[in-house]
Amino acid sequence: MIQIEQISKSYNAHAALKQASFKVDRGELFGLIGPDGAGKTTLIRILMTLLLPDSGKAHIGQWDVVKDYRKIRQHVGYMPGNFSLYRDLTVEENLRFFASVFGTNIKTHYHLIKPIYEQIEPFKNRRAEKLSGGMKQKLALSCSLIHRPELLLLDEPTTGVDAVSRQEFWQMLGTMKEHGITVLVSTPYMEEADLCDRVALIQNGEILEVASPKNIVDHFSSHLYRIKGKERLGLINALRSLSLFTKVYPFGEYIHCTSDEAVEPVVISQQLGQLGMDEIVIEAALPGIEDRFIELMA
Amino acid sequence: MKKLISIIQKESLHIIRDWRTLMILVMMPIALVVIFGFAISNEIRNIKTIVIDPSRDVHSQELIRKMEASNYFKIVAYEDHIEAVEGMFKRGKAHVAIVFPLNFGQDLIKNNGQSIQVIADASEPNNASIISSYIEGIVQTYQADVLGKNPSLMSIIPEMRMLYNPGLKSVYLFVPGIITIILMLICALMTSLALTREKEFGNMELLLASPLNPAFVILGKVIPYVALSFIDLLLILVLGDIVFDVPVRGSLALLLGESLLYISTSLSLGIFISTVTSTQQAAMIFSMIALFLPTVLLSGFIFPIESMPVILQWVSHIIPAKWFIIIIKSVMLQGSSLDILWKETLIMGAMTVIFIMASIKKFKIRLE
The missing domain is CATH 3.40.1710.10 (abc type-2 transporter like domain)
Structure with a gap:
C-alpha cells in the first residue's frame, strides 16, 4: 500500500529525514515510532503530499506522492498532529463540512464511523473548542474517515490524551482492518507499538528497524538487568562508572542496564558495595520495544 | 458547486459565531458617518x-x-x-x-x-x-x-x-471617503485575516490534504465578505442620505457597479496579502501599513492629493482607493457617467487582474 524508497528531506541545514525506506502492506496497522523530532511528522506530510521530498520516491498504491497528489488527496484520510478542525463550528457542522469537502455526506459511510461517532454524538451541538482532548481526537478521526479512505495517515493521535481515551482510540484503529483500511499511525509512546501489526522505529530521521513488535523484541541481543535502589540518581552515576555495562538508563521505577556479556548479579552488587551502595535489588529482565530502541540508538 | 456552497456556509458560520467582530463591522460605518457628519456640522x-x-x-x-x-x-x-x-x-x-x-x-x-x-x-x-x-x-x-x-x-x-495655509483646497466629502475606507477594511483586511486564520489554526493543512480546488477555498471564503461589504455600503449611503442629505446624483446602478469593482480590487489585495503572510498578526500589520494608512492618508480622502509633494502624488497612483474616491465622488456629487470615468474604472480593473494573477502565482498547494 505504501512504498517509501530512500526519502530524504532537510529544512535549511537540518536533515529531518535521511534516506528513509520501508513498505506498508494493504490492510496493515502500521506504527511509526520514535521520540519528538525524529522525523515522523515530516514523513507523514510527505506521504500526504503536503511536503516535497528532497530526494527519493514514495508511492501510495500506484500513485506517486509528487505527481499524483490529487488522487492521493481524494483517497487518503489524514489527521494532523495538531487539532485542525474548526474550533468555532459544532461537532456536527465539522463532520458535515468535511464530508462535503470530499463530495460525500455523513450518511453514506456512517457505518464506518458509527462506533466512534456514537461516543461524541451526545455533544454534536457543542463547539469543537469546548470538547475534551479525547473527544476532539475522536471527532478528528471521524472527519478523516467520513469519505471512506483506503489509507489513513494519523500523526500522533494519542499525544496529550488520557490513558482511557488512548486505549479506546487504539481499539477503534484495530477495527479498521475489518473495513480493509490501511492505517499508518505515528506515536512517541513505545508501549503503543505492541498494538500495531508492524512498526518502524525512527530516530534522527533514520529508520532503525522495521518488524513486528514481537520480532523487534526478539532482535534484542544484549543482556538486560533491572536494578532498583534508594538513591536513584547516585545509583545511575555509580552504575555508569562501573564499566560493566554498555548502556544505563532509567526505566520506570527501575534502572535498566545492558551488557554484551552476561554478568552475575552478585558481581554487580559487590562492585556497588565497594562504592558504598547497599540494599540494592538486581534482577535479569525481559526486554521490551524501548530497550531494543535504545540498543539501536547510536 | 456543492462544495463551494458548503465552504460559503462554513465561512458564514465563522462570521456569525464571531459576533463581536460582526457587530464592529456593522456598527463602525454607522459610527464613522455619524461622527464625521456631526463633528463637522457642530464645530x-x-x-x-x-x-x-x-x-x-x-x-x-x-x-x-x-x-x-x-x-x-x-x-x-x-x-x-x-x-x-x-x-x-x-x-x-x-x-x-x-x-x-x-x-x-x-x-x-x-x-x-x-x-x-x-x-x-x-x-x-x-x-x-x-x-x-x-x-x-x-x-x-x-x-x-x-x-x-x-x-x-x-x-x-x-x-x-x-x-498659515494659503494653498488650501480641502474638501470634506466624508461619505465617499468612509465608503472607500470601510470597503477596503472589510474586503482586504478581513479576508486576509480569514485566510491566514486557516493557516494559523492548521485548518489549511486539512484543506490542502483534501481534494478541494484552491480557487473554491478562496472564493468560498470571500463571497460572504462581499455580501457583508455590500450591506455596509448600502448602510452608509442610506444614512448619508437620510441624516446628512448627501445626494447620489449619478446613476445608482453605476455607483453600485463601481463599488463592486472596488470590492473586487480590495478582495484580490486581501487574498494577495494572505498568500505572502502566514499568521493573522503578520497579515494585520501588513494590511495596516500597506493598505490602511495609505488609503486614509494618500487617497485624497483627508489630504488633497494636489497639495502633496510630487513623490507622494506618484505613490498615490498605485493606491486603488485614490481611483475609487475619484469615481465615487464624481458619481455621487457631480452625477458623472461611465464615459467620463472609464479611465479610472480601467485602472482599478487592471489592478484587480494583477493582484489575482500574483495571488495565483503565490498560492501554495503544499505546506512550504
Missing part, C-alpha cells in the same frame, strides 16, 4: 469672529447682523486695526476676521460693487474652508434678498485670505 457653529468695520453704515451693519443671526458666527470683538487680528488668532481668541473697507455702503452703491476681506485661521484647514463657504453663502443671500430689488447695485465680493 462650525459659533465661530469666534472679529469684525473690523470702519464704515459703520447700513449695509455693513446689516451684513454683520445676518452673519450673527445665522448662528455660524459669534462676534467676539470689534477692532479698529487689522494688526490686532493675528494676535487674537494666535491666542485662539478668534478664528476668522471680516474686514470692511472705509465707506463700504457708499462705494457699493457708487461703484456697483465692493469687496470685503475675510481672513481665516487656516491652521485647521477643514474649518477654514467651511467658514469661507459660509461667508460666501451669507453674502450672496444678502445680495439677493436686500440688494436684489435694486439691480444697479451689483456685487459684494468676499476676498478670502487664508492665514
Whole structure:
C-alpha cells in the first residue's frame, strides 16, 4: 500500500529525514515510532503530499506522492498532529463540512464511523473548542474517515490524551482492518507499538528497524538487568562508572542496564558495595520495544 | 458547486459565531458617518469672529447682523486695526476676521460693487474652508434678498485670505471617503485575516490534504465578505442620505457597479496579502501599513492629493482607493457617467487582474 524508497528531506541545514525506506502492506496497522523530532511528522506530510521530498520516491498504491497528489488527496484520510478542525463550528457542522469537502455526506459511510461517532454524538451541538482532548481526537478521526479512505495517515493521535481515551482510540484503529483500511499511525509512546501489526522505529530521521513488535523484541541481543535502589540518581552515576555495562538508563521505577556479556548479579552488587551502595535489588529482565530502541540508538 | 456552497456556509458560520467582530463591522460605518457628519456640522457653529468695520453704515451693519443671526458666527470683538487680528488668532481668541473697507455702503452703491476681506485661521484647514463657504453663502443671500430689488447695485465680493495655509483646497466629502475606507477594511483586511486564520489554526493543512480546488477555498471564503461589504455600503449611503442629505446624483446602478469593482480590487489585495503572510498578526500589520494608512492618508480622502509633494502624488497612483474616491465622488456629487470615468474604472480593473494573477502565482498547494 505504501512504498517509501530512500526519502530524504532537510529544512535549511537540518536533515529531518535521511534516506528513509520501508513498505506498508494493504490492510496493515502500521506504527511509526520514535521520540519528538525524529522525523515522523515530516514523513507523514510527505506521504500526504503536503511536503516535497528532497530526494527519493514514495508511492501510495500506484500513485506517486509528487505527481499524483490529487488522487492521493481524494483517497487518503489524514489527521494532523495538531487539532485542525474548526474550533468555532459544532461537532456536527465539522463532520458535515468535511464530508462535503470530499463530495460525500455523513450518511453514506456512517457505518464506518458509527462506533466512534456514537461516543461524541451526545455533544454534536457543542463547539469543537469546548470538547475534551479525547473527544476532539475522536471527532478528528471521524472527519478523516467520513469519505471512506483506503489509507489513513494519523500523526500522533494519542499525544496529550488520557490513558482511557488512548486505549479506546487504539481499539477503534484495530477495527479498521475489518473495513480493509490501511492505517499508518505515528506515536512517541513505545508501549503503543505492541498494538500495531508492524512498526518502524525512527530516530534522527533514520529508520532503525522495521518488524513486528514481537520480532523487534526478539532482535534484542544484549543482556538486560533491572536494578532498583534508594538513591536513584547516585545509583545511575555509580552504575555508569562501573564499566560493566554498555548502556544505563532509567526505566520506570527501575534502572535498566545492558551488557554484551552476561554478568552475575552478585558481581554487580559487590562492585556497588565497594562504592558504598547497599540494599540494592538486581534482577535479569525481559526486554521490551524501548530497550531494543535504545540498543539501536547510536 | 456543492462544495463551494458548503465552504460559503462554513465561512458564514465563522462570521456569525464571531459576533463581536460582526457587530464592529456593522456598527463602525454607522459610527464613522455619524461622527464625521456631526463633528463637522457642530464645530462650525459659533465661530469666534472679529469684525473690523470702519464704515459703520447700513449695509455693513446689516451684513454683520445676518452673519450673527445665522448662528455660524459669534462676534467676539470689534477692532479698529487689522494688526490686532493675528494676535487674537494666535491666542485662539478668534478664528476668522471680516474686514470692511472705509465707506463700504457708499462705494457699493457708487461703484456697483465692493469687496470685503475675510481672513481665516487656516491652521485647521477643514474649518477654514467651511467658514469661507459660509461667508460666501451669507453674502450672496444678502445680495439677493436686500440688494436684489435694486439691480444697479451689483456685487459684494468676499476676498478670502487664508492665514498659515494659503494653498488650501480641502474638501470634506466624508461619505465617499468612509465608503472607500470601510470597503477596503472589510474586503482586504478581513479576508486576509480569514485566510491566514486557516493557516494559523492548521485548518489549511486539512484543506490542502483534501481534494478541494484552491480557487473554491478562496472564493468560498470571500463571497460572504462581499455580501457583508455590500450591506455596509448600502448602510452608509442610506444614512448619508437620510441624516446628512448627501445626494447620489449619478446613476445608482453605476455607483453600485463601481463599488463592486472596488470590492473586487480590495478582495484580490486581501487574498494577495494572505498568500505572502502566514499568521493573522503578520497579515494585520501588513494590511495596516500597506493598505490602511495609505488609503486614509494618500487617497485624497483627508489630504488633497494636489497639495502633496510630487513623490507622494506618484505613490498615490498605485493606491486603488485614490481611483475609487475619484469615481465615487464624481458619481455621487457631480452625477458623472461611465464615459467620463472609464479611465479610472480601467485602472482599478487592471489592478484587480494583477493582484489575482500574483495571488495565483503565490498560492501554495503544499505546506512550504
